[in-house]
Amino acid sequence: MISTQFEYTRATSLDDALAKLGAAKGDAKLIAGGHSLVPLMKLRLSEPKVLIDIARIPGLSGINAKDGAIEIGAGTVHQDVASSALLQHACPMLTEAAAEIGDPQVRNRGTLGGSLAHADPAADYPAVMLALDATILIKGPRGARTVKAGDFFQGMFTVDLAGDEIITAVQFKPVKAGAYAKLHQRASHFAIVGVAAALAVENKVIQGARVGLTGASSHAVRLTEVEQALAGKQISADNIEAAAKLAGKGLTDINSDLHASEQYRRSMIPVFTKRALIRALERA
């Protein structure tokens, strides 16, 4: 459990981090909480030559509301998300997801930006970001840009983020009627299946739904078939059941491993979709 040799440097500002990242010419990795990166390094599955610590960059962490939207700094640790009174009130699905990440040690060190950039296929946040239709704020040598969550997650551990760019924050409109339901893998406490549902409800009618799924395939995806089935529907157990049944039907690349076969995972997608929808409706 000893990594290969690396240099360590602490960035004092975002610009400093970008400069160091550029200077390393692809040999560097950013480290904040290190709870995805360091385990890989200890197993020598990742052997960066330089680690650039961005955990203490001023302004990179924090949860702020402005103009009806919420912005969370990329360096915000899961525990701060989970325990945020603002989020618990305005966007409970996010605090619910953060509270179920890993274990207390991971939650106290791991960061939102780190989790999104790493894009583990079983990570919790990506599903929630999809359901929130969040915008990911990125800075790089070519300036700042934004990417919608739906475009950001591209494949297994693959995201729309260049090697010389840094995620700085995520922005989203908070959704009160949302929930995250997760089947835990009992060793890692990653999601075997995790479903985040965000609903817009008016007069007992579902005006719109966004549903994100993680754990089931190579990367987090939207369950558009469920969203379409719910749109415009009255709130009823039958409508929820019918929509949830469609969950994952179109997915062709369902994961299979020691903890859950493809068949079991596929079967759990509707179960946890239904659970997320029911809990989301309770909050509507």
Place this chain on the structure above:
Amino acid sequence: MPTTPVLPKLVGQRVKRREDPRLIQGRGTYVDDIALIGMQHLAFKRSDVAHARITAIDTSAAEAMDGVEAVFTGAQIAKFLPPMPIGTPFPSPEHRAVAVDAVRYSGEPVAVVVARDRYVARDAADAIVVSYDPRPAVVDVEQAMTGQPAVIHPDFKNNLAVALVPSGTGVSADGSKVDDSAIDAAFKNAEVVISQRMVNQRLAPNTMEPRGVVAHFEPGKGTMTIWSSTQNPHILRTFIAALTGLGQDQVRAIAPEVGGGFGAKINIYGEEYVTAAISKQLGIPLKWVEDRSEAFVATTHGRDILAYVDLAAKRDGTLLGLKLRLIADIGAYNMLLTAAIPTLTMMMANATYNIPAVRATLTEVFTNKTPTDAYRGAGRPEATYFVERAMDMLARELKMDPAELRRKNFIKPSQFPFATQTGAVYDSGDYEKALDLALKHSQWDRLQAERDAARAQGRLVGLGLSMYVEVCGIGPSAALPTGGWEHSQVTVERDGRISATTGASPHGQGNETTFAQMIADQFGVPFEHVTILHGDTGVVKQGIGTFGSRSQAVGGTALIMAGAKVKKKMAKFAAALFEAHEDDLVFENGTISVKGSPASAKPFASVAAYAYVPVPLPDGLEPGLSDEAFFEPTNNTYPFGCHISMLEIDRETGEPKLLKLVAIDDAGNLINPLIVEGQIHGGLAQGIGQAMIEEVVYGEDGQLLTGSYMDYALPRAIDFPRFELAATVTPTPVNPLGAKGVGEAGTLGSTPCIVNAAVDALSEFGVKHVDMMLRPEKLWRIIQGGRS
């Protein structure tokens, strides 16, 4: 005269562990905390294939690295280190600490690096290039028994390490004569027979502190000091001396703080031999510390016994016969006790019942996996699981209450000492009392009503009950190649404080506290004035170690025997001072006085001082207050109990949730109920872990699939309900303390009672048995199957 405080009697009290503050505050000294001047570090190059011939090893790149002192291949080490010994009388293939020409499990050492620090050592190990000629990996134990897909050790046909050892009714003591008439008759006369294949799955011990060793051979003195994270420094000393060509007087073995053992640190490992042998070769101190990834492959695994169980009974529930055909998957090699562990499963097959005919047979099989050895419970949880699952199946078949079926067949209190069909002599027991307390404590009737109410709502809720009896306080010397006694030396120091050594080597059992309680009571001195010394063969002259739940029953008895000798001598000194008879002296509250004359009391310390400056020296006495004792038990002890659980399975996902766990444990007399409960909690955690979430899994290629905590689940607080504990007390006649031992108990009853509850919860689907672990997908498939 100054008044002295009245000291409470401490034996039986809930005294907090004196070990805890230093351990909780990070002030313990573990092997990895030891640093010696000039010390270098080892790293092992390990096989990344399960089964292969080694065709070449290129160490040149490693040797060329800055900071590398030396690199040794297995062939080079074999020149100065003999093959590894085992501690059982079974035949065993040659096992080199570092493989010479073939590797037989993934993780087996093939070379070792000595370097200036562990980082360089690790990099150099990575730079060693090993070429393999792969052979098929032997993974499935029943296929292995046919010699397929390969034979691992040429001298062991069909991979049979131990081929069919019989035990039980009709088998002569040495196993040579087998008469099947009684067991055959039992099954012929049976009105109902339960037959089931069951797997008690492989587990990884997962001590919080991995293994580690520092070896320091001093060429000038010709002596070796070895620090190791071990459960038995004296046994380590014996084997290190033998393999490094030294005398036992020339080796000092030290177990500093040991962060858990769970049986896996009984074995003396190749890394210990290699570190010592290379230290002797190079004449420098060396350290090796296992990392967590290594621990998964290089520390012995536990359990992994497959059983074909047949239980014969009358329709009224009377047991007639039990057959256990055991197949142990022991991995690639015999380690110290590997071959012996499954024999304990045979030994305990009789369980808590009168069974007229019992037949157990055992076959041990080599596979291309990490070797197995002791793991908390070590053979007894397996026996308990097989029998208690079968009893539950029988109750279900007969539609009998599981408690009443057991009650009907219990060995009765009047039958003790009870010689079982499988070679044990149970010392004492009252199984019905434990069952009754469990039923009462759990409010069994109410639980049944709750379960039924939950089921009426469509929930899958089950109740499980399990009895257990285990063999502890091991044991008479005939049972162990090292001897089964324990040793202690008690010294009243010149200032009246007391130091006591014990050959038990606690690594979480709290003996520094319990033994101090006993000595404080014995001498009537404050608890704070007693220090218990252990874990260092330079200080503790003799000892066996801590395993088999033996430290209290065997080590504790040696302690009070030594204490009694010293106390008697001290009484002689006091008698001279008081001009009284030595039998008339009272030791209490830090004083010694003449019986009936409290005013005569002298401070304990003043009598101690006199014994060391004995002017005048009483006739017939030598100066000083120190003496030793060896205690050889006449028998093992047999603690028992009854565990009850309630469990719910999520109908949609198959996820099991443990709702309740009640544990009634009878460990005989308790020295410190707080520590006993802590031991039971730990055992329950590991028993629940086995039932619900722990499993070592290998791929078809012999690669470990559960080699990290990403895939091997250890139970956490969130996995448990609040444990509900109570005790019955049935002292053992085997030792004067009446104490039986408790370290492993929690792993015995909990596991089967949870699986019994799971099967109960799934009863609507007609399921009779489900193997551990209770993987959600497995349970979900049963639920799905039941619907279709």
